[in-house]
């Protein structure tokens with residue numbers, strides 16, 4: 168199939184492209200900058216511009232779409248709420264409407280952060296309560312997509328992995344600092360259930376192949392505090408775990424309020440796929456192995 172991936176330069180986009188190629192699919196990627204040396208076609212477009220989604224659609228002519236592009240930086244959304252609204256609400260609705268018109272399978276990437284994180288252990292049936300502009304616009308985006316295309320798949324995700332910049336994901340952030348011998352705060356009061364981006368990409372492709380639609384949590388089967396994640400990462404890479412210092416999110420210089428217990432249940436997805444999802448420990452092992460095999464250099468060579 169010819170898969171259109173928006174946000175191809177992003178943390179999810181680049182790993183999804185890799186996994187889709189490995190599975191034998193044709194990939195067409197979109198971002199504001201092209202990837203001139205990628206082994207697939209990339210289109211350069213500013214998707215915030217009205218009309219850009221139509222133009223990309225006409226050129227790409229996709230068999231399926233995974234829409235990952237977003238204003239995904241939480242504090243940037245607080246500072247640029249109009250851009251967040253455009254990219255996180257209107258753009259997904261436009262793309263979903265184009266897909267609906269032609270009956271093309273459409274996966275919209277949303278976030279675990281639609282919940283306020285007070286209770287934790289959330290299922291798809293629990294009412295979301297966004298705490299900041301990023302989360303509010305992502306929730307509005309989910310709803311706009313579902314209205315435009317009731318057969319779309321809406322995937323609430325959290326993930327880490329190798330990025331083009333080498334500093335996009337939490338795992339890379341810890342790794343860069345630990346390798347420089349810098350003490351690194353790890354929040355003991357923030358929990359998440361991340362998947363390795365490559366694992367997430369594989370599960371998204373599987374869900375597409377099975378024709379899943381509706382709302383699903385695409386999160387790991389185990390949850391962890393950011394502190395424990397940092398310590399485990401240090402140990403996996405043979406770095407001094409004591410450099411990961413227990414800290415509270417209350418002390419962090421962050422603009423937007425952050426949810427604490429973003430522990431999401433993925434039982435609905437596991438039942439639909441007939442198997443459980445990987446966990447973050449398996450993800451960390453694979454993250455380590457990917458580096459040993461030269462994966463980060465290979466994706467960065469696409470630029």
Ligand SMILES: NC(=O)c1ccc[n+]([C@@H]2O[C@H](COP(=O)([O-])OP(=O)(O)OC[C@H]3O[C@@H](n4cnc5c(N)ncnc54)[C@H](OP(=O)(O)O)[C@@H]3O)[C@@H](O)[C@H]2O)c1
Pocket residue numbers: 173174175176177178179180197198199200212213214215216234235236237238239240254276277278279280305324325326327335
């Ligand atoms: N990272 C996480 O753990 C996490 C957690 C929950 C949910 N999510 C969701 O997962 C999705 C992917 O996140 P990510 O971490 O991969 O994001 P990212 O690394 O910030 O990448 C965002 C992508 O969107 C593209 N983009 C942004 N503005 C654009 C514009 N005006 N026109 C065209 N492309 C544009 C960027 O391309 P250029 O900047 O190169 O144009 C980039 O390719 C998002 O929907 C995000 O909300 C992520």
